[in-house]
Amino acid sequence: MSTTPQLSERTSKPRKARGKVVLHATGSGAAQGFRLRPLQVTWEMTRVCRWKAAFTRSKKDATREVNHLSTAEAFHLIQDVSAMHVPLLALTGGDPLTRPDLFPIIEFAASRSVRTSLTLQPTPNLEASIIAELKACGLIRAGFWLHGSTPALNDSYWEISGLYRRTLDIIGACHEVQLPVQVNTIMSRRNLRDLDSMIELLTQLDVALWNVVFFVPADRDETAVTLSADQHEEVFAKLYAASKHVHFQVKTTEGQHYQRYLLRQREVIPFLPKGVNDGKGLAFINHRGEVSPSRYLPLSGGDVTRQSLSEVYRDSSLFVSLRDSSRLKGKCGRCPIRGVCGGSRARAYAMTGDLFASDPCCAVRA
Numbered sequence: 536m537s538t539t540p541q542l543s544e545r546t547s548k549p550r551k552a553r554g555k556v557v558l559h560a561t562g563s564g565a566a567q568g569f570r571l572r573p574l575q576v577t578w579e580m581t582r583v584c585r586w587k588a589a590f591t592r593s594k595k596d597a598t599r600e601v602n603h604l605s606t607a608e609a610f611h612l613i614q615d616v617s618a619m620h621v622p623l624l625a626l627t628g629g630d631p632l633t634r635p636d637l638f639p640i641i642e643f644a645a646s647r648s649v650r651t652s653l654t655l656q657p658t659p660n661l662e663a664s665i666i667a668e669l670k671a672c673g674l675i676r677a678g679f680w681l682h683g684s685t686p687a688l689n690d691s692y693w694e695i696s697g698l699y700r701r702t703l704d705i706i707g708a709c710h711e712v713q714l715p716v717q718v719n720t721i722m723s724r725r726n727l728r729d730l731d732s733m734i735e736l737l738t739q740l741d742v743a744l745w746n747v748v749f750f751v752p753a754d755r756d757e758t759a760v761t762l763s764a765d766q767h768e769e770v771f772a773k774l775y776a777a778s779k780h781v782h783f784q785v786k787t788t789e790g791q792h793y794q795r796y797l798l799r800q801r802e803v804i805p806f807l808p809k810g811v812n813d814g815k816g817l818a819f820i821n822h823r824g825e826v827s828p829s830r831y832l833p834l835s836g837g838d839v840t841r842q843s844l845s846e847v848y849r850d851s852s853l854f855v856s857l858r859d860s861s862r863l864k865g866k867c868g869r870c871p872i873r874g875v876c877g878g879s880r881a882r883a884y885a886m887t888g889d890l891f892a893s894d895p896c897c898a899v900r901a
């Protein structure tokens with residue numbers, strides 16, 4: 536029997552009756568700095584999507600690549616995830632429904648005790664019966680992207696009319712079969728003023744989890760919509776206030792300094808949060824099998840078609856260096872909570888070219 540400590544999502548929840556804030560792991564695995572296993576592995580199953588290039592993160596890399604891991608390679612990856620006792624395998628795309636082996640992959644994961652979530656594109660192919668079938672295969676949560684509380688705001692982001700309505704309809708189909716729903720929102724200057732309305736919408740939609748992804752620019756052209764340090768603080772304050780009364784969990788991505796904000800609210804934080812960061816509790820596998828510290832950090836530590844995920848995660852110089860907070864520079868390097876926060880490595884890399892530079896969007900004075 537393995538003596539390796541188990542991480543579970545349950546360990547990451549504050550002891551609050553409602554409006555839970557997902558702070559990341561607090562168990563013994565976190566104490567080891569996530570050296571042995573990530574808290575979550577995200578696998579981009581495919582980049583194929585029948586809809587527009589806007590579905591991919593950057594229009595520059597919006598190629599409709601069909602090269603992706605084979606079914607056998609996918610099963611091998613899942614076996615590795617299972618052996619590592621990773622609490623969650625998050626499946627994403629492109630449009631995962633374009634893979635004919637989607638259902639067998641989810642069934643195989645369930646048979647290996649690997650919990651899977653799946654981010655879906657609400658295309659016309661996604662019928663309510665498919666949602667029911669996914670749940671029957673063992674899926675624990677369905678995810679959708681929503682970047683605005685109105686059709687105008689959301690659909691203009693994607694440049695696809697009708698997407699907002701379609702997404703809400705499919706969320707309804709998930710509720711029909713009691714499949715928990717996660718909504719992902721990229722937070723930028725485009726939707727900053729929509730935050731209150733978004734929280735209201737998610738409450739009405741009765742989602743289980745809201746994943747707030749703080750925008751990371753892919754290139755200099757995108758820095759104009761990146762939130763400033765003060766605007767990050769503004770969002771943190773609203774998320775924290777909302778977490779006191781909403782019934783869904785709030786998770787942040789590339790918003791590591793939310794940990795600092797939460798630490799200031801000492802009266803409601805019953806424990807010292809241990810910060811997940813890129814490569815430290817997180818791993819992202821792209822459609823070709825390359826392993827990155829996060830979806831938003833385009834550096835590869837290895838390739839699961841040639842090595843095991845555990846080998847890349849535990850031993851590659853990229854991942855090992857990212858778990859060493861003494862490598863951090865500037866104000867992040869001097870920060871007393873660098874081991875808990877550490878700033879967004881993806882944003883530092885995108886905006887400065889230095890993987891270990893300070894997060895340019897943190898309000899801490901230099």
Ligand code: SF4
Pocket residue numbers: 791792795866867868870871872873876877878879893894897898899
């Ligand atoms: S200075 Fe860096 S480590 Fe400290 S709170 Fe800001 S982002 Fe986090």
